[in-house]
Amino acid sequence: MKFSIIIPIYKEKKNLAKLIFTLSKVLKFKKNNYEIIFVDDDSLDGSQEVYYKNRKKNTRFFVRKNKPRDLSRSVVFGFKRSKYDNLIVMDGDLQHRPSDLKKLIEKYKKDKCDIVIGSRNMKNHKVVNLNLLRFYTSKLLNSVTNFLFNLNLKDPMSGFFIIRKKTFKKCQNKLFLLGYKILLDIVISSSKKIKISETFINFKNREKGFSKMRIKILLQLTYFLIYRYFFR
Ligand SMILES: Nc1nc2c(ncn2[C@@H]2O[C@H](COP(=O)(O)OP(=O)(O)OP(=O)(O)O)[C@@H](O)[C@H]2O)c(=O)[nH]1
C-alpha cells in the first residue's frame, strides 16, 4: 500500500532538518512506497533553503503563494498534488512523532477503514503534554463537537490522520476550508457511512520554533462550528 504524507508548515525552519531525517529513518519499513509533500505557506524564514540542504529521496517541497495563509488549504493543496491513493496528514513541528506512523498505518490496513485518527489520549493533561488551559479547552471542544455533529470520536480535532483519497474526493466540494480543523471539516462533509477508526498517539510539546495558534484561530473555529451546524 502506498502513502502520500502531507505536512503543512509555516516558519518551521528549526524543525525541518530533524523532521526529514527522522521521517526517512522511520519510513525505511515502507521501502519506496511513500512520498512526503511539504506545503510551505511562503514562510520566507529560510525553510526552503533548509529543505534543499537536507532533502531525501521521495520528498517534495511546495511553496504555496495563494492568500490567505491557511493550514486546511495547505493540506488540500498537498492532497491535490499527491501521487498515491492513501493520504497521511501530520504537523511539521515534531509534536506528532514520526515513530507513530507505523501504528497508524497498521490500524488503517487492519480495520480497512476510510479514516484513521491519531488521537491524543485526553485522560490527563500530562499524558497529552498540554498546559491545563489548552487541555481543558481541547476537551470541551471535543465534547461540543461530538454533541453538535452527532459523532463519537475521542479526538475529532486531531491533525494526525490517514484518509483514503477516494473519501477526500467525495467530499472536497463541501469543505469549509478555513483554519486548523481539516479532519473535522472532512468528517462533517462526508457521508455518515464512512468508517473511522482511532488509535492513541504520543503527543509532545513543541521544542523548537513557535506556535501559530492564535486567538484568531479559535475564533475561526467557533465560526466554523456554528456555520457547519446550520449548513452541513
Ligand atoms: N502551510 C501552513 N502551515 C501552517 C499554518 N499554520 C500552522 N501551520 C503548520 O501546521 C502545524 C500545526 O501548527 P502549530 O502552530 O504547531 O499549531 P499547534 O500544534 O496547535 O500549536 P502548538 O501546540 O503551540 O505547537 C505546524 O506544522 C505548523 O507549521 C499555515 O497557515 N499554513
Ligand SMILES: [Mg+2]
Ligand atoms: Mg504544534
